[in-house]
Amino acid sequence: MARLLLRGFEIRKGYLDNAAQRRLIDALRPILKSAPLFRPMTPSGKEMSVRMTSAGDLGWVTDKAGYRYQDQHPKGMDWPEIPEPVLAIWQDLVGRDRAPDCCLINYYGEDARMGLHQDKDEADFSWPVLSVSLGDDALFRIGNTTRGGKTESLWLNSGDVVIMGGPARLTYHGVDRIRFKSSKLLPKGGRINLTLRVAR
Ligand code: SIN
Ligand code: MN
Secondary structure (H helix, E strand, O other): OOEEEEOOEEEEOOOOOHHHHHHHHHHHHHHHHHOOOEOOEOOOOOEOOOEEEEEOOOEEEEEOOEEEEEOEOOOOOEOOOOOHHHHHHHHHHOOOOOOOOEEEEEEEOOOOOEEEEOOOOOOOOOOOEEEEEEEOEEEEEEOOOOOOOOOEEEEEOOOOEEEEOHHHOOOOEEEEEEEOOOOOOOOOOOEEEEEEEOOO
16 A cells, blocks of 8 residues: 655555455445435636535535535435445544544546645644545546646545645645546546535
8 A cells, every 4th residue: 555745645556455445435325325426616717627515513605695515405404424434534534632624525427527625614724634535436636735736646546635724725626527437436437526624
């Protein structure tokens, strides 16, 4: 299990084996049923190409009113609880005395991508953001702590975990594209990325 450091991002290649990946997908299935994926809109009115939902006390949403965390799904229901096997990853890699209060679930279909951005809607940047990749490979791009400048990219595969913390907590990052159907984990293809956050 290789551990890479790239611009302060710690990348645990193959942290989850196949069985663990499958257990996570099984744990996510009821969540996606009770809090369905929705297509978010940026504050400027552009539809994002990923679809998303959340688990936890808070979920991340965006619409014309802006980027924010809120305690309900846009359709009005509470977010489901973060499943135990997801919390166990945080416990193992971050530990400390707080559990994440948000697990953002992003689904990348064939043409989905995510532009370079910072995760900065959380109250306390001393907590890392932990990202779990499931399903198709994704070309992940890492920039700098300010907009612009040179970037570096790497492929994230199913089972990889990235810890974005410390001085890299506010580093720009994004996903250029996925390699659709490169993984057999999700029967219909695509990629699920979980990001665990301490939002409050
Ligand atoms: C994100 O930055 O929120 C998602 C990153 C990823 O999909 O790997
Ligand atoms: Mn992000």
